[in-house]
Amino acid sequence: MTDTWQTIARLAGRLEDHSTLPREQRILLQLLKIQEEAGEVAEAVIGAMGQNPRKGCARDTNRAPYPSCAS
Template identity: 45%
Template sequence: MSEHGDVDLWRSVEELYGWLSANRVVDGPDEVLLRILKLSEEVGEVAQAVVGVTGQNPRKGVTHTWDDVSAELCDVAVTALVALRTLTPEARDVFAGHLRRVHERSLGAG
């Protein structure tokens, strides 16, 4: 952690990857597939939180806050980065290169 309490993103991704790998139930290609599939679960939790914050389920009413939605979106981001790390040890470089291309494609022409 930094002096401001910030956690280093990529060190945390690496540590989470290591922890998950040490405690995995499935090995080989299925491990990668299950980590990627976990993203669908997390995205579903974002949807559930949005439904809950807007009270779209009349039987349940308002069950979540926008802070809950933010937390679920963070879970999606972390899960995606850990899945990327599971796919490749070069996750940091792969992500940086992709972000650069998206940035240039979206903002470079403007």
Template identity: 45%
Template sequence: MGDVTSQERHRERVPGGGSRPLGGAGSAPPDAPGTGADRGSGRPGPDDGSREREQPQDVWPVVSALARAFDTHGEAQGMTREQQWTLQVLKLSEETGEAAQAVIGVQGTNPRKGYSHAWEDVHAEVADVAITGLVALARMRPDDAADFLGRQLARQAARFPAAWGPDSEPSPADGGQAPPSGAPYRA
């Protein structure tokens, strides 16, 4: 969820399609503090401290707490609910752009930056997109975000019956009806 540092832009390609930051023998080990996404900035990255904290088994309490914190901040700024929602959706777009930037960096297709990212960076950015989306939904639907997401997921999954195998049941979200064979996908 942050900008790529100049140190991350200078990565060495390694066998197996990955990359590693350029650095001498004195480089910090990959699991040292400050060596996550914000390598060298002194700010913790996505990998920092994960061994010290228990990871949440259920994401919704964490998402709801984040949503409340952002709501409190927005209210203190004097923003209406709709303004806060608009900014949260724009934040979602920003995170999606960062994921796209990471993919471009993995492929090395920007001649100015070259190979600037690894697939691990893409994974982290996609996780940021998912987290930001969940927080946006929790801010817009604080009373039923999890249930709403479950219904939406069931609707989308019902459009892909092959993903569930021959014994799967049509989704109740679609009225118990499976989509007609060959029906076009509609998001």
């Protein structure tokens, strides 16, 4: 596990070193990106559980990741 965190720290450092944005703006954008990804995971889980009737049929873990469904 230590190797994983060392790799993450190294990659984060490289991104930090090459960014031209102010620190506050970088942090804000990083947090927004994490939130965006979490929202996509939530959408996938909700769809796989069939809890979004507005979108018609839901994808499940056994289907190809395409929005169309054959009935």
